[in-house]
Amino acid sequence: xxxxxxxxxxxxxxxxxxxxxxxxxxxxxxxxxxxxxxxxxxxxxxxxxxxxxxxxxxxxxxxxxxxxxxxxxxxxxxxxxxxxxxxxxxxxxxxxxxxxxxxxxxxxxxxxxxxxxxxxxxxxxxxxxxxxxxxxxxxxxxxxxxxxxxxxxxxxxxxxxxxxxxxxxxxxxxxxxxxxxxxxxxxxxxxxxxxxxxxxxxxxxxxxxxxxxxxxx
Numbered sequence: 001x002x003x004x005x006x007x008x009x010x011x012x013x014x015x016x017x018x019x020x021x022x023x024x025x026x027x028x029x030x031x032x033x034x035x036x037x038x039x040x041x042x043x044x045x046x047x048x049x050x051x052x053x054x055x056x057x058x059x060x061x062x063x064x065x066x067x068x069x070x071x072x073x074x075x076x077x078x079x080x081x082x083x084x085x086x087x088x089x090x091x092x093x094x095x096x097x098x099x100x101x102x103x104x105x106x107x108x109x110x111x112x113x114x115x116x117x118x119x120x121x122x123x124x125x126x127x128x129x130x131x132x133x134x135x136x137x138x139x140x141x142x143x144x145x146x147x148x149x150x151x152x153x154x155x156x157x158x159x160x161x162x163x164x165x166x167x168x169x170x171x172x173x174x175x176x177x178x179x180x181x182x183x184x185x186x187x188x189x190x191x192x193x194x195x196x197x198x199x200x201x202x203x204x205x206x207x208x209x210x211x212x213x214x215x216x217x
Contacts, residue, residue, distance in 0.1 A: 013051045015041045018105075021062050025108040028115055029059055060126045066109050069093075069100035070171040071137040072144070079144045086153060089144050090198045093171060094191045101178055101189055114176050138168050145201075153203050163201050170197050 019041035023032045034055055038045045052058040072092055079085040100106050113130060138161070145160035145167075154160065174193050181187060 009051075012041075012043060012047055016043060016048055016051055016058070017061055020058050021105070021108050021112065024059065024062060025111040025115070029055075029112075034058070056124050056126060060124075060129065063109060063112065063126055063129060066113065066130075066133060067100070067106050068113075068133050068137055069096040069106070069110065069175065070141070070168055071133070072096075072140050074140065076140065076143050076147070079147055084153070085144050085147045085151075086198050086202050089141075090191070090194045094189065094194055097171070097175065097178075097189045100175075110175060111179050114172070114179055134168070138164050141167055148202075155201055155203050158201060167197060167201070170194070 016037060020032075020037045023036055023040050027036075034048050034052075035045055037058070038048045041048070048058070052061065070093060072089070079088055082088045100110055142161040142164035145154060145163045148154045149158075149160045154163065170193055174189060178187075178189055
C-alpha cells in the first residue's frame with residue numbers, strides 16, 4: 001500500500017510540473033499563480049504546496065531538465081575529426097532546433113525561456129540555473145569556433161568566443177521567431193539564418209553548400 005501511495009505522489013508531482021510548464025510558457029511566470037497551476041493540474045492548492053514550498057521552487061523544477069537546443073554537448077571530438085567543423089556545427093544546430101520544436105515538452109521549456117522579461121520573472125536559483133546553461137552553451141560553441149580558427153577556417157580578425165556569442169544570439173532569435181508563429185502553424189525552422197551566419201563567419205575557402213539543401217554533404 002505504501003508503494004502505491006508513493007507512486008500516486010510521484011504521479012501528482014509530475015502532473016503539477018507539466019501543468020506549470022504549460023501555464024508558464026503560455027501566460028508567463030509572473031502572471032501564473034499556484035492556484036492557476038493547481039486548476040490546470042486538476043489538484044488542490046494544498047497538493048501543490050505539499051510538493052513545492054513556493055513558486056520559485058516550482059519554477060526551478062520546471063526548468064531543471066531544460067534541453068537547450070543550441071547546446072551541442074560536452075563531446076566535441078566529432079568536430080575535431082570533421083574536415084569542415086563549421087558545416088557540421090550548422091547541421092547539428094539546425095537538426096537540434098527541428099527536434100526541439102516538434103517535441104512538446106522541450107518546446108514549452110524553450111518558449112518559457114524565450115518569454116519576454118523572463119529573467120526578471122525567474123530570479124534566484126532558477127535564474128542562476130538558466131544563466132549557467134547559456135554560459136555553458138556559448139563555451140561549447142566557442143570550442144568549435146576555436147577548432148575552425150586554428151585551421152584557418154574562421155574569417156580573419158574574428159575572435160572565436162565573439163563568434164560563438166553571436167551565433168548563440170542568432171539561434172535564440174530563430175527560436176523566438178518560430179515561437180511567435182500562430183499555434184496552428186506547421187512551418188519548419190528555416191536553416192537560412194544559420195547558413196548566412198556561417199558564410200559570414202567562415203574564411204573564403206572552403207565554401208559551405210547552398211542554403212536550399214541544408215542536409216547535402
